[in-house]
Structure formats: structure tokens, C-alpha cells
Amino acid sequence: MASTVTVGFLGGLGEIGRNCAVISQDGAILIVDCGLMFPNADMPGVDLVLPDFTFLHENREKVVGCVLTHGHEDHTGALSYLLRELSFPLYGSELTLSFARNRIEEAGLLAKTRFEVVSDLERRQIGPFTVEFIPVTHSVPSSFALAISTSQGLILHTGDFKLDLTPVDGRTTELARIGALAGDPGIRLLLSDSTNAEEEGFTDSETSVRSALEGLFSRYEERRIVVACFASHIHRVQQIAEVALAHGRKVFTLGRSMGKNVALARAQGILRIPESELVDIESIGKYKDSEICVISTGSQGEPMSALSLMSAGESRWIRVGENDLIIISADIIPGNESSVGKVIDGLYRRGTDVAHPGTDHVHASGHARRGELRTMLSVAKPWSFVPVHGEFRHLVNHARLAISMGIASDRVLLAQDGDVVVLTDDAITYGDDIPAGYLYVDGVVGDITKGVLRDRRTLSEDGVVVVAATVNLTDLELLADPEVTSRGWIHPEDDELIRELQGEARKAIETTLKGGTRSIDALGRNVRSAVGKKISSTTKRKPMIVPVITEI
Ligand SMILES: [Zn+2]
Ligand SMILES: [Zn+2]
Numbered sequence: 268m269a270s271t272v273t274v275g276f277l278g279g280l281g282e283i284g285r286n287c288a289v290i291s292q293d294g295a296i297l298i299v300d301c302g303l304m305f306p307n308a309d310m311p312g313v314d315l316v317l318p319d320f321t322f323l324h325e326n327r328e329k330v331v332g333c334v335l336t337h338g339h340e341d342h343t344g345a346l347s348y349l350l351r352e353l354s355f356p357l358y359g360s361e362l363t364l365s366f367a368r369n370r371i372e373e374a375g376l377l378a379k380t381r382f383e384v385v386s387d388l389e390r391r392q393i394g395p396f397t398v399e400f401i402p403v404t405h406s407v408p409s410s411f412a413l414a415i416s417t418s419q420g421l422i423l424h425t426g427d428f429k430l431d432l433t434p435v436d437g438r439t440t441e442l443a444r445i446g447a448l449a450g451d452p453g454i455r456l457l458l459s460d461s462t463n464a465e466e467e468g469f470t471d472s473e474t475s476v477r478s479a480l481e482g483l484f485s486r487y488e489e490r491r492i493v494v495a496c497f498a499s500h501i502h503r504v505q506q507i508a509e510v511a512l513a514h515g516r517k518v519f520t521l522g523r524s525m526g527k528n529v530a531l532a533r534a535q536g537i538l539r540i541p542e543s544e545l546v547d548i549e550s551i552g553k554y555k556d557s558e559i560c561v562i563s564t565g566s567q568g569e570p571m572s573a574l575s576l577m578s579a580g581e582s583r584w585i586r587v588g589e590n591d592l593i594i595i596s597a598d599i600i601p602g603n604e605s606s607v608g609k610v611i612d613g614l615y616r617r618g619t620d621v622a623h624p625g626t627d628h629v630h631a632s633g634h635a636r637r638g639e640l641r642t643m644l645s646v647a648k649p650w651s652f653v654p655v656h657g658e659f660r661h662l663v664n665h666a667r668l669a670i671s672m673g674i675a676s677d678r679v680l681l682a683q684d685g686d687v688v689v690l691t692d693d694a695i696t697y698g699d700d701i702p703a704g705y706l707y708v709d710g711v712v713g714d715i716t717k718g719v720l721r722d723r724r725t726l727s728e729d730g731v732v733v734v735a736a737t738v739n740l741t742d743l744e745l746l747a748d749p750e751v752t753s754r755g756w757i758h759p760e761d762d763e764l765i766r767e768l769q770g771e772a773r774k775a776i777e778t779t780l781k782g783g784t785r786s787i788d789a790l791g792r793n794v795r796s797a798v799g800k801k802i803s804s805t806t807k808r809k810p811m812i813v814p815v816i817t818e819i
Pocket of ligand 1: 427
């Protein structure tokens, strides 16, 4: 009997973000990706969300390394937190590692971290695992699927992928290699990207965006053009730059990460823009509008980003107006709709025109749709299947697709964060759960609890009512009428309601004291309950009620 292999999921299954899986065999653990998630609207004040690292802390001496599929932050962004506590080597493409490096460097962890650059189709022995790095196409260059040899056979993790037949760099997904592995030794378990599992058909090629860009550059020949996209989307930047140069424009970058990534990718030969055509933004004043193409960050309406500043009229470099065209060359990530909407409105108010994926074909997704997912399933011919990377509905639809393709339904497991699947000689089953709750970062890691978030939501929705009173616990008497103040709740001049609340608080305190209670806590509880009832019955709101009872 061969050793058992388990795959545990610390994040990314049931949400988009904080992708992290742990593969264990013979007392060794291989981490696959270690990403972060950006907070939703119901997480006020939260900067970032990380995977729960309890399992890795408890098994720290077993970790043999972390393999990175690609350079997006939902796959690499939590490393700078985990590496503070644990030390292990990182394996990935040169570009992936240099993107990951930024945050690790900022955290001051560069010296203690080993970076192992791997090239396409290279194989590495990492602990008991042999990992082969297989090229895939995605919205960041140099992405990999991972073929991980274990004692229970080959696990193929697709990473984030699409099957782009005409990618910008000509580096296509190595389906032939996956097919060869499927023949010999065969793929025991497939873990595959589910992001677009609800979308029929095939995702458009990245190069399909080019003609829309061409059209816009031709139509707006005389205008200054600003294109916003993700700073990691080097192939998009390449296409924007090529179209700009073809129209006699110089390329300027705006936004810290855009400048940094463009420099990195040029140094690695992944991005090709001639030195003479790339001009520092400080010199933008020397050029006519028709000679300018600015490639900028801020496609998600992030508050202090280059595009938001333009929209608010606060950009140091660009005062947008009627002679501008702004192209937003990115999809809106769910949750960012209203900030992007505001940015677009702000731009229109300044008289400029805006093109975005809703008006023109200026974006193509980086994730496979159902047609491509079917292709992957039929080429890989896996013995078992677990859908990864998606919200729950994406995972369900991907699992159903796999069953419809003929994989035995008892070998298609629907896993979520915290689930563990176990491979033995003759089965794949669920194992014991591992901790996988949200780890919130608000400046520091882990100080925010669910309770804090609930309070913040209450405060932001219904405000706070403070009831202050002074009592004498020796003589059991209330010394003055309680004071009621509020913030973010009702109009403070609603005197009548305030008087009623004072009355309720007074009654609650006097009744409690009359009963012989000498506890400040009990007084506070009773005041909170009496005032809360009154407020919810008269206003139907539930603000946070803070009793402040002082004893003299
Ligand atoms: Zn990605
Ligand atoms: Zn991803």
C-alpha cells in the first residue's frame, strides 16, 4: 500500500481570492499558492483578508516549499505574512517571483527567503514531491499549471488558466504535455479553475482586444488617450503600447505599480517597448495631446489610484477635459462596481469620453469558460476531480460539468475552504477539516474579530446612542437625569424621542437600584435593554447602545 496523500484547502474555494492549498504526504507539506483577498463592503475598515495559517503554524517543520502558479495577488499576496513566521523556499517563474518579491521585500523578509526560478516544463524535486511546471495562458505572463507526482499518483493543478490559441507572446497552454501525462502515468486527481464555470463557450483570445483598441485610437486621433488596466497584465500593456506607437504616440506610465511592473517586465524581456518611445510622465507637458498615450493604474476605481485622482481633478499630471479619451481596459471585479461607476461619472463630468468593456471590446477574461473546461477535462482524463478557484456556485457548476463528462460521481468531490480530500490506493474521500476562517488585516494581522466587524457594521448602518448616568451605589440612588447623545443615528434635535429615552433609562436604573442591585454591569445591561426596546419600537432601527454608568 502506498502512503496516503491529502489535499487541504485554506482558501479560494467558496470565494474569489486568498487561494492556498496544502498537499501532504509522508510528513511533508507542499503549499500551492498563498494569496490574499480584498475585503467586501461588509468588512468595514479591513485592508486585506488572508488564509487561516493555523494548520501551517502547527506543522511548520513539515513545510518543504511553496509552488506558485502565477503572479496575481490572490495567489502570492499572503506570502509576506506567512513568511514572518515560517521559512520555506518559493518556486515559480521569474516574473511570478519578481512580482511576489515586492511585498516580501517591503516586509523586510528578503534575506531569509529563497527564490527558486523555474522555467517552462522544468521539473523540481521538492521534499517527496516531483513538480513539473506546465505553461498555461492567463491574464499575467509566465503562468503555470502544476503536475505534482505523489505516492498516490499525479495531481494536476491547472492554476488560473484559459486556452488562448493566439496569446500575445505565442506561449500557449501546453495541452500536448497534459495529454502525454494523462496517457502515462495518468492523472489521479485534477484540480481546475472554476471562475467562469457558468459561462458557455470559449473565452476570447487576449489578442482579440487589439482591434477594439485600434478602432478607438483611429477614431480619437487628435485626443490625448489614457488607458487604465491591471499593472500585472503585461500582455495588455504590450498591446496598448504597440497600438499607441503605431499611431505615432509616446507611452507614459502612471501609478507606482504600473511603472514598477513595466520596468521589471522590460528587464526580463517579457515586455517590449523601445527606450526612445517610453517617456517619463514628468515630461508630459512637452507633448501634444495627439502624441500621448498614458497607461495607468486604477481600473477598479481604487480610491487613491491614478485614474480616481484624474476623475476627481486631483491628478498631479493630467487634468482631464474635452480633449481626452479614457479607456478602462479591465473587467470590474465584483464588489468594485460602485467605485468604478463613480470614477466614470467623474470623468464624464469633466467632459471627457470613456470607453470600457460595457461599450467596446477592450477586455478579454483570463479564465476558461465551459468549452475550455470541457477540453481540459477531456485531455487530462482524470481519475478524480475537485473544482477549485471560485464562489460556491462556480464550484457546483464545474463539478456537474465533470460528471457530465463521464467522471464517476463518487470521485468528483465538492470541497470548500477548510475541507481536506484524502487519496488512498482505491478511493478519494473527505478527511477531517482544517481551520480556514478569514484572517483579517487592519494595519496589523489578526486583531479584528467577527465581533469587531459586527460592531463596525452596526455603527455604519445605525449609528450609536450613548446613555450616561451617575449613581450612588451606597445609598442606591440616581444622582441626575441620564443624558442621551447619539452619533450617526437620528437627528440630534429630535428632543421628544431623546426625552422618552431619558425616561426609559431613568426607570430602568431606579427599578434596578430599588431591587438592591449594586452592580454597574447590571445597571448597564438593563439600561441597554430598556433603551434598545424603546428605540426599536419607535424607529425600527437597532443602533449600538453604549451605557456609561459612573459611580460616585
Ligand atoms: Zn490569476
Ligand atoms: Zn486567481
